[in-house]
Amino acid sequence: MISTIKAMSWRMVVAAAAILMVPFAALAGTYNITVDPVVIDTGDFKKDGIGYNGASPGPVLRFKEGEEVTINVKNNLDVSTSIHWHGLILPFQMDGVPTISFDGIKPGETFTYKFPIIQSGTYWYHSHSGFQEPDGAFGAIIIDSKDREPFRYDREYVVQLTDKHPHSGARIMRNLKMSADYYNRVQRTAKDFFADVSKMGLGDTLSDRGDWGQMRMMPTDIEDLQGFTPLINGKGPKQNWTGLFKKGERIRLRFINSSAMTYFDIRIPGMKMLVVNADGNNVQPVKVDEFRIAVAETYDVIVRPDEDKAYTIFAASMGRTAYARGTLAPRIGMSAAIPKLTKSPRLTMADMGMAHEGMDHGSMAGMDHSKMKGMDQSKMKGMDQSKMKGMDHSGHNMPKKPAFYAPGSGLIPKAKNGGKFLSYGDLRAQRPLYKHRKPTREIELRLTGNMERYIWSVNGIKYGDAEPIRLKYGERVRFKFVNETMMTHPMHLHGMWSILDVGAKKWNPVKHVVSVSPGTTVHMETEVDAPGQWAFHCHLSFHAAAGMFRKVIVEGGPKAAMLAR
Amino acid sequence: MTKTFLGALTVITLIWVFAAPDAKAQETNLTFYGVQMEELEYRRGDEGENLFNYDGEAFFGTDEFKLRWLGKAEIDTDAGIVDEMENRFVGQIPISDFFDLKAGMRWDRPKGNNHYFGVIGLTGLAQQWFEVDADIFVSEAKKVSLRIDAEYEMLLTNRLVLTPSAEIEFGAGDDEKHEIGAGLSTMEVGLRLSYDLVDRAISPYVGVVYEGKFFNRKDMAKEEGEDVDALFFAVGTKIMF
Amino acid sequence: MQGHGMQGQRMHGGSGANGEPGKKSQVNRTIKVEMHDNFYKPEKFSIKDGETIRFVVANKGRLVHEFNVATRKQHMGHQKEMMMMVEHGVLEPDKINHDKMMMKMPNGETMEHNDPNSVLLEPGKTGEVIWKFSKKVDLEIGCNVPGHYDAGMVSKVTFK
8 A cells, every 4th residue: 555655656756747847848949050151032133142051031930938049050151150139138148249249150160059038029130240141141030928919810920021132241331432322323313403493493403402512412312222122031022922811810920121221111002000019029009001110120010801812012112212022812823013112202401400510501591490490380280289279288298209200301201001100109018128217327329420431430439449338237228319410220239128218108119229310319228137248239231330330348247147258 | 763662652551550440440440442443445536546545543441541553544556655654552541521631652654764753632522522632743853743633423314424524733843854834734624424334333435535735834745746735535434343 | 996988979889789788687697807918808708699797897907908898880989089098198008097088078078988888997907897788780899999909809799
C-alpha cells in the first residue's frame, strides 16, 4: 500500500515537472539566418543585392511574447555585417549596431543573438552595416501577444514596403555627394516658369524664383532619391503581390516601411482602414481613408472587404514620383484598377521656416510673413463657430495640440477621396506603457544640414565630430526636435521607447520612430530604462551615413547589465 | 619647375595631415570621390579648324578636405599638336555653406613645354544658382593672373539642359611666356544644350563656343600671326561618375 | 451605476421594433457581462423571442466602454454622437466628464445619456440594462466608443 502511494507520488512529481517544463520548451525558439548575396528582381530591373536565407525580403520571424529567442546569424558575405532588431527592447549587446553594440559579424562568422521577448506587435530587422539595408538586407518580425488583442481579425498579412533602386547604396551616396540633386527629376523647368507666369504674372514669378534662388534651395526637394521601383513584399507593381481573403473577413495588414529614403501615402480604394497599432504598440482604433508611413515606421490596420472583388493596395511615394501596388482579392489572378499618381507636391516658404542659413531677410519681398504666424483659427475649421454659441469653450480643458506640419506647408497630406487622413494627433496609446510624469530634463536636438553639400547633422555637428548624448538611468528625458532643414526626418532612438507628445498626456502614443516635418518642432519623451549604449539617428539611410547620427550612453542602471563593453 | 611642384605637394600634404579629422572620426566620416567632364568635345572652327577639347576634374576626400585635379586641354587634331594643356592640383576646404577655398599648383604642358604656377582660389555656388570658380595664378616669374569661370544650368525639361558659360582671364601685367595680356586678356563664352541620356553619367550635347583675345593679348596674337577671335561649333558629352 | 441616453426625438433605441425597455418584475433571466479592452465576455448572446433579460454589466477593462442593444443602423448613428463627445472632451479614454455632459448643445439638448437600452461605464464601474427582446429585427450588442465597434466589440444577438 505504502509503496503504491510512493510510486504514485513519484509519478505525480515527474508528471508535474514535465508539465511545468512544457511552457519553457515552447517559449525558447532557435532561429537560423544566413546573410547572403542575392539577385533582386523588381519587375523593372534586376540588381545584385543582399538578402537573408537567400532572399530579400528575408524570412518573417515569428516570436511569442515571453519567449527567449536564440538567433544564429551566419555571414556569407565577404564584408562585415550585422542585424539590428528594429523596435525591440533588449540588452544593448544584442542590438546589432557595429561600434555601439558589438564589433559586427565578420565574413564567415556566426553570431548568436539571445534575448527575451517582452513585447508584442509588428516590427522588422535589418543590417546596420554600410548600405546593406538599401541593398536588400531586411525582413519582418511578428510577435504574438500573450494576451488577447483588443481587436478581432480572421487573417493577417505582412505588407512590407521598400524603395529598390537600380544603383547600389554606396553608389547612391557617392552620387548625392557629387551633386545633391543627382536624382531629382521633378525640378522646376522652363515649362513651369511659363506656366507660373501665366498664373501669377512675370513679376511674382521672378520674385518667387529669386527668393528660392537666394537660398539656393528648391521647392521640389522632397525626395532626395528618385528613380526607384517601390516593392511590396519584394514584388514591384507589375509583379503585383496579392493577399487572398473571403468576403466579410477582417484582415489585419501589418504595414512596414523598410525603405531607405521614401515615405508612402497608403490607401485602398473602396475600403476604409482601422488603424489599431503603430510602431508595435496598440493604439485606440481610429478609422481612416489614408495614412502616411514614414521610413522605418509600422502601422497595423484592420480592413473588412465587403465585396467579392479585388482591391488595390496603393502606396504613392510622398513626392509622387513612384508607387507600390499590391492586391487583396478573393482569388489569385484578380486585380483592380490602379489609381494614377497625382501631381508632385511642392514645399512652400512655410517649410523653409527655419532653414534660414545665409538668407538676407530684408530682400525677401516675395514672402508673405503673415502666413507663418501661428494659425490657430484655421485649425478650428471642423467646428462651425456660429453654431457653438451655447458652448463655453473657455471652460474646456483642451490642451494645445502640437502641429506636425508647418502652417501652410506644402506637405500637408489630404486623403485622395476627401475622407480622413491619419495624423499623429489621432494616435492614442491603447494601453500606456509608462506612468505619466513630468520629465526630469529637456534635451534640444536641432535637425540640421546643408543640402548642397549633402551634409546632415544634429546641432550642426556630424556624428564623427560629436560627443555622445549622455543620459542617466531612471530619468525621463523630453527630447525637443527642432527641424531647421526643409526635409522630413524620421528620428529613431534604439532600445528605449519614444513617447510622442500629441497633447494627450498619459495617452500619448508609444513609438520608436518620430517623423519631424520641415519647419516644425516635435517633442517626445523617453523613460531611460535601458542601460548601455544606443544609436539615435535619422532613419533616412543616406542622411544617417552623412552624419545625422548620435551615440547615446545611458549611465547607471542594474549592475548585471553593465557587462564589459 | 620640379621644386615648385614638390613644394606645392608638401603644402597640400601638410594641410591634409592637420586639417584631417582624428582617426576615430575617420571611421565614421565618409570618404568619397568623383570624376566629371564638363566638356569633352570636338570643335569645328569658322575657319575650318578641327580641335578636340576637354575640361574636367576628379576629386577624392571628405567634407572637410578634398584633393582635386582640374584639367583642361585643347588639341589640334589636324596638326596632332597639344595646343594647350593645363592641370591644377589643389587641396580644397569649405569656408562657408556654399563656397570652398582651394590652393595648390598648376602645371601646364603646351606644345611639349612645362610651365608651373601656384594657385589659390574659390569655388562654389553663388546666389541664383550660378556656379563660380575663381583662381589667382602666380607664375614662376612671379607674374600674376586671375581667372573667373561661371556657369548656369537652365532646365528646359528635367533632362534637357541649356548651359551658358563664361571664362574670363585677366593679367596683372603682360606675360608673353604664358600668353597672358595685361588687363582683360581672353574670354571664352559657350552655350551648350545637353540631354541626360544615362542618369547624369552621360549627357551628350551640342553647342557654340566663342573665343576672344583683347587689348594686349590681342596685340600679342596679331604679332604672332594668330587669330584674335574664333567661333566654333561643338559636339561632345558631359560625364559624371 | 449610470445609464446614459440622449433625450428627445434623437433618442435611439427607444421602444419600437427592436424590443422595449424591460420591467424588473418581468425579468426572465440575468446575464452577467464583462466588458474588456475591446471585447465582451461572453461574446455570444442567444435569446428567446419575447424574453426580458437583465444584463449586469461590469467594466473590467482600462477604457470606457458601452453596452448598447440596438440595430446596426442605430449603432452607426450613435457612433457619430460618441465621436462628438470625444471631440468636446466629454469622453476621455478612461473617464466620462459628467459636468461637460450637461452642457447644452446647439439643438437645445445636452449630451447626457440615460437610455434604457445601454450603459456607458468607466473602468471598474457596473451598470444594468433590462431589455425585453422581440424577434422582429436584427439586433447587435455593441460598444460605440469611437473605434471599438470597428475593432470587433460587437455581437449579433441570435434568437433561439
